[in-house]
Amino acid sequence: MEDRRLNFIKSALAGLPPAPKGRKDFYYDTKEQGLCLAVTSTGTKTFYLYKRVEGRPERILLGRFPDISIENARKAAMSMKGAIAAGKNPQKERRAIRDEMTFGALFTEYMEKYSKVHKRSWAYDEREVNKYLSHWFKRRISTIEKAEVERLHAKIGKENGLYQANRLLERIRSIFNKAIDWGWDGTNPAIGIKKYREKSRERFLQPDEFPRFFVALGNEPNETARDFFMLSLLTGARKSNMLAMVWKDINFTTATWRIPETKNGEAQVVHLSDPAMELLTQRKLASESPWVFPGEGRTGHLADPKKAWGRILAEAGLEDLRIHDLRRTLGSYQAATGANGYIIGKSLGHKSQQSTAIYARLNLDPVRDSVNKATEAMLGYAGAGEEQHR
Incomplete structure:
Protein backbone atom coordinates (compact mmCIF):
# COMPACT_ATOMS: atom_id res chain seq x y z
CA MET A 1 0.00 0.00 0.00
CA GLU A 2 1.43 3.39 -0.97
CA ASP A 3 0.28 6.83 0.17
CA ARG A 4 0.85 9.94 -1.94
CA ARG A 5 -0.22 13.59 -1.74
CA LEU A 6 -1.27 15.64 -4.77
CA ASN A 7 -3.61 18.38 -5.83
CA PHE A 8 -6.78 16.65 -7.03
CA ILE A 9 -7.56 17.77 -10.57
CA LYS A 10 -9.51 15.75 -13.11
CA SER A 11 -6.63 15.07 -15.53
CA ALA A 12 -4.34 13.96 -12.71
CA LEU A 13 -6.86 11.53 -11.23
CA ALA A 14 -7.87 10.16 -14.63
CA GLY A 15 -4.23 9.40 -15.38
CA LEU A 16 -3.45 7.52 -12.16
CA PRO A 17 -2.28 3.94 -12.87
CA PRO A 18 -3.89 0.84 -11.32
CA ALA A 19 -2.32 -0.39 -8.09
CA PRO A 20 -0.25 -3.60 -8.11
CA LYS A 21 -2.33 -6.77 -7.99
CA GLY A 22 -3.84 -7.42 -4.56
CA ARG A 23 -3.10 -3.91 -3.32
CA LYS A 24 -4.61 -0.43 -3.10
CA ASP A 25 -2.86 2.89 -3.57
CA PHE A 26 -4.11 5.89 -1.60
CA TYR A 27 -3.72 9.46 -2.79
CA TYR A 28 -4.45 12.41 -0.45
CA ASP A 29 -5.74 15.79 -1.58
CA THR A 30 -3.53 18.77 -0.75
CA LYS A 31 -6.52 21.13 -0.67
CA GLU A 32 -9.09 19.30 1.47
CA GLN A 33 -7.58 17.66 4.51
CA GLY A 34 -8.61 14.03 4.93
CA LEU A 35 -9.98 13.62 1.40
CA CYS A 36 -8.35 10.62 -0.23
CA LEU A 37 -8.70 8.53 -3.38
CA ALA A 38 -8.24 4.76 -3.30
CA VAL A 39 -7.10 3.12 -6.54
CA THR A 40 -7.46 -0.66 -6.87
CA SER A 41 -5.55 -3.08 -9.09
CA THR A 42 -8.44 -3.00 -11.57
CA GLY A 43 -8.25 0.79 -11.85
CA THR A 44 -11.41 1.55 -9.80
CA LYS A 45 -11.09 4.95 -8.10
CA THR A 46 -13.08 5.78 -4.97
CA PHE A 47 -13.18 8.89 -2.79
CA TYR A 48 -13.03 8.50 1.00
CA LEU A 49 -12.76 10.80 3.98
CA TYR A 50 -9.96 9.61 6.28
CA LYS A 51 -10.83 10.84 9.78
CA ARG A 52 -10.69 9.74 13.39
CA VAL A 53 -14.21 9.03 14.64
CA GLU A 54 -14.82 8.25 18.31
CA GLY A 55 -11.07 7.73 18.72
CA ARG A 56 -10.74 5.29 15.82
CA PRO A 57 -9.40 6.02 12.30
CA GLU A 58 -12.15 5.53 9.71
CA ARG A 59 -12.31 5.70 5.95
CA ILE A 60 -15.79 6.98 5.16
CA LEU A 61 -16.90 6.30 1.61
CA LEU A 62 -17.97 9.33 -0.45
CA GLY A 63 -18.39 7.88 -3.95
CA ARG A 64 -16.59 6.69 -7.06
CA PHE A 65 -14.63 8.90 -9.41
CA PRO A 66 -15.71 10.16 -11.94
CA ASP A 67 -19.35 9.49 -10.93
CA ILE A 68 -18.78 12.09 -8.23
CA SER A 69 -16.72 15.13 -9.24
CA ILE A 70 -13.69 16.35 -7.34
CA GLU A 71 -15.55 19.50 -6.30
CA ASN A 72 -18.49 17.50 -4.93
CA ALA A 73 -16.12 15.09 -3.19
CA ARG A 74 -14.49 18.03 -1.41
CA LYS A 75 -17.89 19.40 -0.40
CA ALA A 76 -18.96 15.98 0.87
CA ALA A 77 -15.75 15.61 2.88
CA MET A 78 -16.22 19.05 4.43
CA SER A 79 -19.85 18.28 5.30
CA MET A 80 -18.90 14.93 6.79
CA LYS A 81 -16.21 16.53 8.96
CA GLY A 82 -18.80 19.01 10.23
CA ALA A 83 -21.12 16.18 11.22
CA ILE A 84 -18.29 14.39 13.04
CA ALA A 85 -17.38 17.60 14.88
CA ALA A 86 -21.01 17.79 16.03
CA GLY A 87 -20.66 14.36 17.65
CA LYS A 88 -22.19 12.18 14.95
CA ASN A 89 -20.74 8.95 13.59
CA PRO A 90 -21.70 8.92 9.88
CA GLN A 91 -20.07 5.52 9.33
CA LYS A 92 -22.07 3.80 12.06
CA GLU A 93 -25.33 5.47 11.05
CA ARG A 94 -24.79 4.66 7.39
CA ARG A 95 -24.04 1.00 8.04
CA ALA A 96 -27.08 0.63 10.27
CA ILE A 97 -29.34 2.11 7.60
CA ARG A 98 -27.90 -0.02 4.83
CA ASP A 99 -28.08 -3.23 6.84
CA GLU A 100 -31.81 -2.75 7.30
CA MET A 101 -32.57 -1.45 3.81
CA THR A 102 -34.97 -3.52 1.71
CA TRP A 182 -23.29 4.39 -0.90
CA GLY A 183 -22.04 2.83 2.31
CA TRP A 184 -23.44 -0.69 2.62
CA ASP A 185 -20.92 -2.94 4.31
CA GLY A 186 -21.98 -6.13 2.56
CA THR A 187 -20.95 -8.40 -0.32
CA ASN A 188 -22.42 -8.15 -3.80
CA PRO A 189 -24.29 -11.48 -4.32
CA ALA A 190 -23.89 -11.25 -8.11
CA ILE A 191 -20.10 -11.14 -8.04
CA GLY A 192 -18.45 -14.30 -9.35
CA ILE A 193 -21.48 -15.59 -11.26
CA LYS A 194 -20.52 -16.26 -14.86
CA LYS A 195 -22.72 -14.97 -17.63
CA TYR A 196 -23.94 -17.33 -20.33
CA ARG A 197 -21.94 -17.24 -23.53
CA GLU A 198 -23.92 -15.29 -26.09
CA LYS A 199 -23.78 -15.80 -29.82
CA SER A 200 -23.49 -12.65 -31.90
CA ARG A 201 -26.74 -12.12 -33.75
CA GLU A 202 -26.64 -12.12 -37.56
CA ARG A 203 -30.34 -12.08 -38.41
CA PHE A 204 -31.59 -9.68 -41.09
CA LEU A 205 -34.30 -9.77 -43.73
CA GLN A 206 -33.37 -12.10 -46.59
CA PRO A 207 -34.28 -11.34 -50.24
CA ASP A 208 -36.99 -14.02 -50.30
CA GLU A 209 -38.51 -12.62 -47.07
CA PHE A 210 -38.85 -9.03 -48.24
CA PRO A 211 -41.96 -9.54 -50.43
CA ARG A 212 -43.89 -11.16 -47.55
CA PHE A 213 -42.64 -8.55 -45.11
CA PHE A 214 -43.73 -5.60 -47.26
CA VAL A 215 -47.19 -7.10 -47.87
CA ALA A 216 -47.71 -7.69 -44.14
CA LEU A 217 -46.37 -4.22 -43.33
CA GLY A 218 -48.80 -2.65 -45.79
CA ASN A 219 -51.71 -4.53 -44.21
CA GLU A 220 -50.86 -3.43 -40.65
CA PRO A 221 -53.85 -1.38 -39.35
CA ASN A 222 -51.78 0.71 -36.89
CA GLU A 223 -50.47 3.46 -39.16
CA THR A 224 -48.07 4.89 -36.58
CA ALA A 225 -46.47 1.50 -35.95
CA ARG A 226 -46.40 0.75 -39.69
CA ASP A 227 -44.53 3.98 -40.46
CA PHE A 228 -42.24 3.41 -37.48
CA PHE A 229 -41.11 0.02 -38.82
CA MET A 230 -40.67 1.34 -42.34
CA LEU A 231 -38.58 4.30 -41.21
CA SER A 232 -36.54 2.02 -38.95
CA LEU A 233 -35.66 -0.03 -42.02
CA LEU A 234 -34.87 3.03 -44.14
CA THR A 235 -32.65 4.77 -41.56
CA GLY A 236 -31.11 1.89 -39.59
CA ALA A 237 -31.53 4.00 -36.43
CA ARG A 238 -31.71 2.46 -32.97
CA LYS A 239 -35.20 1.80 -31.63
CA SER A 240 -34.81 4.16 -28.67
CA ASN A 241 -33.85 7.04 -30.98
CA MET A 242 -36.66 6.23 -33.40
CA LEU A 243 -39.26 6.23 -30.62
CA ALA A 244 -38.07 9.61 -29.33
CA MET A 245 -37.81 11.26 -32.78
CA VAL A 246 -39.09 14.86 -32.78
CA TRP A 247 -39.89 17.13 -35.70
CA LYS A 248 -37.48 19.87 -34.62
CA ASP A 249 -34.52 17.52 -35.24
CA ILE A 250 -35.50 16.88 -38.88
CA ASN A 251 -34.18 19.20 -41.57
CA PHE A 252 -36.46 18.95 -44.59
CA THR A 253 -34.10 21.14 -46.64
CA THR A 254 -30.98 18.99 -46.27
CA ALA A 255 -32.94 15.72 -45.85
CA THR A 256 -31.17 14.89 -42.59
CA TRP A 257 -32.15 13.94 -39.06
CA ARG A 258 -29.88 15.05 -36.23
CA ILE A 259 -30.08 12.75 -33.21
CA PRO A 260 -28.86 14.89 -30.26
CA GLU A 261 -27.52 11.94 -28.29
CA THR A 262 -27.13 8.28 -29.23
CA LYS A 263 -26.22 5.20 -27.21
CA ASN A 264 -22.52 6.06 -27.40
CA GLY A 265 -23.21 9.50 -25.92
CA GLU A 266 -22.60 11.47 -29.11
CA ALA A 267 -24.79 13.22 -31.64
CA GLN A 268 -25.43 11.60 -35.02
CA VAL A 269 -26.60 12.96 -38.37
CA VAL A 270 -28.74 10.46 -40.29
CA HIS A 271 -29.19 10.76 -44.05
CA LEU A 272 -32.84 10.50 -45.10
CA SER A 273 -33.42 8.85 -48.47
CA ASP A 274 -36.23 9.97 -50.80
CA PRO A 275 -38.65 7.25 -49.56
CA ALA A 276 -37.89 8.24 -45.96
CA MET A 277 -38.51 11.92 -46.74
CA GLU A 278 -41.77 11.08 -48.49
CA LEU A 279 -42.98 9.15 -45.44
CA LEU A 280 -41.96 11.94 -43.05
CA THR A 281 -43.54 14.64 -45.20
CA GLN A 282 -46.89 12.82 -45.19
CA ARG A 283 -46.73 12.38 -41.41
CA LYS A 284 -45.73 16.02 -40.87
CA LEU A 285 -48.70 17.32 -42.85
CA ALA A 286 -51.10 15.37 -40.61
CA SER A 287 -49.21 15.88 -37.33
CA GLU A 288 -50.27 17.99 -34.35
CA SER A 289 -47.61 16.59 -32.01
CA PRO A 290 -43.94 17.46 -31.44
CA TRP A 291 -43.24 13.71 -31.73
CA VAL A 292 -42.95 12.03 -35.12
CA PHE A 293 -44.53 8.90 -33.63
CA PRO A 294 -46.91 10.13 -30.88
CA GLY A 295 -48.38 7.78 -28.31
CA GLU A 296 -50.83 7.79 -25.42
CA GLY A 297 -48.36 6.84 -22.66
CA ARG A 298 -46.70 9.12 -20.13
CA THR A 299 -43.79 9.87 -22.47
CA GLY A 300 -46.07 11.31 -25.15
CA HIS A 301 -44.50 9.19 -27.87
CA LEU A 302 -44.90 5.62 -29.12
CA ALA A 303 -43.69 3.20 -26.43
CA ASP A 304 -42.89 -0.25 -27.79
CA PRO A 305 -45.04 -1.49 -30.71
CA LYS A 306 -44.64 -5.19 -29.90
CA LYS A 307 -48.23 -6.17 -30.72
CA ALA A 308 -48.07 -4.63 -34.18
CA TRP A 309 -44.70 -6.30 -34.78
CA GLY A 310 -46.17 -9.64 -33.76
CA ARG A 311 -49.06 -9.24 -36.22
CA ILE A 312 -46.67 -8.43 -39.08
CA LEU A 313 -44.43 -11.42 -38.35
CA ALA A 314 -47.42 -13.74 -38.10
CA GLU A 315 -48.90 -12.59 -41.41
CA ALA A 316 -45.52 -12.70 -43.17
CA GLY A 317 -44.65 -16.10 -41.73
CA LEU A 318 -41.34 -14.82 -40.36
CA GLU A 319 -39.61 -16.25 -37.31
CA ASP A 320 -36.87 -14.99 -35.01
CA LEU A 321 -36.92 -11.46 -36.44
CA ARG A 322 -36.64 -8.59 -33.98
CA ILE A 323 -37.25 -4.89 -34.49
CA HIS A 324 -33.53 -4.27 -33.98
CA ASP A 325 -32.83 -6.58 -36.94
CA LEU A 326 -34.21 -3.88 -39.24
CA ARG A 327 -31.13 -1.83 -38.30
CA ARG A 328 -28.89 -4.76 -39.17
CA THR A 329 -30.80 -5.22 -42.43
CA LEU A 330 -29.87 -1.76 -43.72
CA GLY A 331 -26.21 -2.34 -42.85
CA SER A 332 -26.26 -5.73 -44.58
CA TYR A 333 -27.69 -4.31 -47.81
CA GLN A 334 -25.21 -1.44 -47.70
CA ALA A 335 -22.47 -4.07 -47.64
CA ALA A 336 -24.18 -6.02 -50.43
CA THR A 337 -24.27 -2.91 -52.62
CA GLY A 338 -20.57 -2.17 -52.16
CA ALA A 339 -20.23 0.04 -49.08
CA ASN A 340 -17.14 -0.42 -46.92
CA GLY A 341 -17.13 -0.80 -43.15
CA TYR A 342 -16.35 2.86 -42.50
CA ILE A 343 -19.32 4.07 -44.53
CA ILE A 344 -21.67 1.58 -42.88
CA GLY A 345 -20.39 2.55 -39.43
CA LYS A 346 -20.88 6.23 -40.22
CA SER A 347 -24.48 5.77 -41.39
CA LEU A 348 -25.42 3.59 -38.40
CA GLY A 349 -23.67 5.74 -35.82
CA HIS A 350 -21.11 3.16 -34.71
CA LYS A 351 -18.27 4.52 -32.59
CA SER A 352 -14.77 3.34 -33.39
CA GLN A 353 -11.50 4.87 -32.27
CA GLN A 354 -9.73 3.35 -35.25
CA SER A 355 -11.97 5.06 -37.76
CA THR A 356 -12.38 8.42 -35.99
CA ALA A 357 -9.73 10.13 -38.13
CA ILE A 358 -11.25 8.82 -41.35
CA TYR A 359 -14.78 9.84 -40.29
CA ALA A 360 -13.53 13.35 -39.65
CA ARG A 361 -12.55 13.65 -43.33
CA LEU A 362 -15.80 12.23 -44.65
CA ASN A 363 -18.79 14.31 -45.60
CA LEU A 364 -22.28 12.86 -45.94
CA ASP A 365 -22.06 12.28 -49.71
CA PRO A 366 -20.62 8.72 -49.71
CA VAL A 367 -22.89 7.84 -46.80
CA ARG A 368 -25.85 9.26 -48.69
CA ASP A 369 -24.96 7.25 -51.81
CA SER A 370 -24.60 4.07 -49.77
CA VAL A 371 -27.94 4.45 -48.01
CA ASN A 372 -29.65 5.27 -51.31
CA LYS A 373 -28.25 2.15 -52.97
CA ALA A 374 -29.25 -0.07 -50.03
CA THR A 375 -32.74 1.49 -49.98
CA GLU A 376 -33.22 0.87 -53.69
CA ALA A 377 -32.11 -2.74 -53.26
CA MET A 378 -34.49 -3.38 -50.36
CA LEU A 379 -37.48 -1.59 -51.88
CA GLY A 380 -36.91 -3.45 -55.12
CA TYR A 381 -38.48 -6.44 -53.39
CA ALA A 382 -41.63 -4.49 -52.59
CA GLY A 383 -42.79 -4.84 -56.19
CA ALA A 384 -42.42 -8.59 -55.95
CA GLY A 385 -44.47 -8.52 -52.80
CA GLU A 386 -47.26 -6.58 -54.46
CA GLU A 387 -47.30 -9.08 -57.36
CA GLN A 388 -47.62 -11.99 -54.94
CA HIS A 389 -50.39 -10.18 -53.08
CA ARG A 390 -52.37 -9.66 -56.26
Missing part, protein backbone atom coordinates in the same frame (compact mmCIF):
# COMPACT_ATOMS: atom_id res chain seq x y z
CA PHE A 103 -34.19 -4.37 -1.89
CA GLY A 104 -37.24 -2.33 -2.94
CA ALA A 105 -35.92 0.76 -1.14
CA LEU A 106 -32.47 0.23 -2.60
CA PHE A 107 -33.90 -0.10 -6.11
CA THR A 108 -35.88 3.13 -5.69
CA GLU A 109 -32.69 4.91 -4.62
CA TYR A 110 -30.78 3.31 -7.49
CA MET A 111 -33.32 4.58 -10.02
CA GLU A 112 -33.47 8.13 -8.65
CA LYS A 113 -29.79 8.67 -7.84
CA TYR A 114 -28.15 6.72 -10.64
CA SER A 115 -30.20 5.12 -13.42
CA LYS A 116 -32.44 8.08 -14.32
CA VAL A 117 -29.51 10.47 -13.97
CA HIS A 118 -26.84 8.60 -15.93
CA LYS A 119 -28.58 6.06 -18.20
CA ARG A 120 -30.62 6.73 -21.32
CA SER A 121 -31.98 3.18 -20.96
CA TRP A 122 -33.29 3.72 -17.41
CA ALA A 123 -36.83 2.69 -18.42
CA TYR A 124 -35.52 -0.82 -19.16
CA ASP A 125 -34.06 -1.03 -15.64
CA GLU A 126 -37.42 -0.05 -14.22
CA ARG A 127 -39.36 -2.51 -16.37
CA GLU A 128 -37.07 -5.54 -16.04
CA VAL A 129 -36.46 -5.29 -12.28
CA ASN A 130 -40.18 -4.89 -11.58
CA LYS A 131 -40.89 -7.86 -13.83
CA TYR A 132 -38.30 -10.31 -12.51
CA LEU A 133 -37.24 -9.12 -9.04
CA SER A 134 -40.37 -7.72 -7.39
CA HIS A 135 -40.42 -10.76 -5.04
CA TRP A 136 -37.27 -9.30 -3.41
CA PHE A 137 -38.70 -5.85 -2.74
CA LYS A 138 -39.67 -6.45 0.92
CA ARG A 139 -36.49 -8.34 1.82
CA ARG A 140 -33.44 -6.83 3.51
CA ILE A 141 -30.59 -6.72 1.03
CA SER A 142 -28.30 -8.57 3.42
CA THR A 143 -30.54 -11.67 3.10
CA ILE A 144 -30.10 -12.02 -0.67
CA GLU A 145 -27.30 -14.52 -1.26
CA LYS A 146 -25.17 -15.58 -4.21
CA ALA A 147 -26.72 -19.07 -4.47
CA GLU A 148 -30.14 -17.49 -4.86
CA VAL A 149 -28.94 -15.18 -7.63
CA GLU A 150 -27.34 -18.16 -9.38
CA ARG A 151 -30.62 -20.10 -9.29
CA LEU A 152 -32.53 -17.09 -10.62
CA HIS A 153 -29.98 -16.60 -13.42
CA ALA A 154 -30.38 -20.24 -14.44
CA LYS A 155 -34.20 -20.05 -14.29
CA ILE A 156 -34.39 -16.91 -16.43
CA GLY A 157 -31.90 -18.42 -18.87
CA LYS A 158 -34.06 -21.50 -19.30
CA GLU A 159 -37.42 -19.73 -19.48
CA ASN A 160 -36.59 -16.39 -21.10
CA GLY A 161 -33.31 -16.90 -22.91
CA LEU A 162 -29.61 -16.46 -22.25
CA TYR A 163 -29.54 -12.81 -23.27
CA GLN A 164 -32.33 -11.86 -20.85
CA ALA A 165 -30.66 -13.78 -18.02
CA ASN A 166 -27.34 -12.04 -18.58
CA ARG A 167 -28.87 -8.56 -18.70
CA LEU A 168 -30.72 -9.21 -15.44
CA LEU A 169 -27.53 -10.43 -13.80
CA GLU A 170 -25.81 -7.22 -14.89
CA ARG A 171 -28.61 -5.15 -13.34
CA ILE A 172 -28.42 -7.03 -10.03
CA ARG A 173 -24.64 -6.57 -9.94
CA SER A 174 -24.96 -2.86 -10.70
CA ILE A 175 -27.63 -2.27 -8.03
CA PHE A 176 -25.59 -3.95 -5.29
CA ASN A 177 -22.41 -2.18 -6.44
CA LYS A 178 -24.19 1.11 -5.89
CA ALA A 179 -25.31 -0.02 -2.43
CA ILE A 180 -21.64 -0.63 -1.59
CA ASP A 181 -20.65 2.74 -3.09
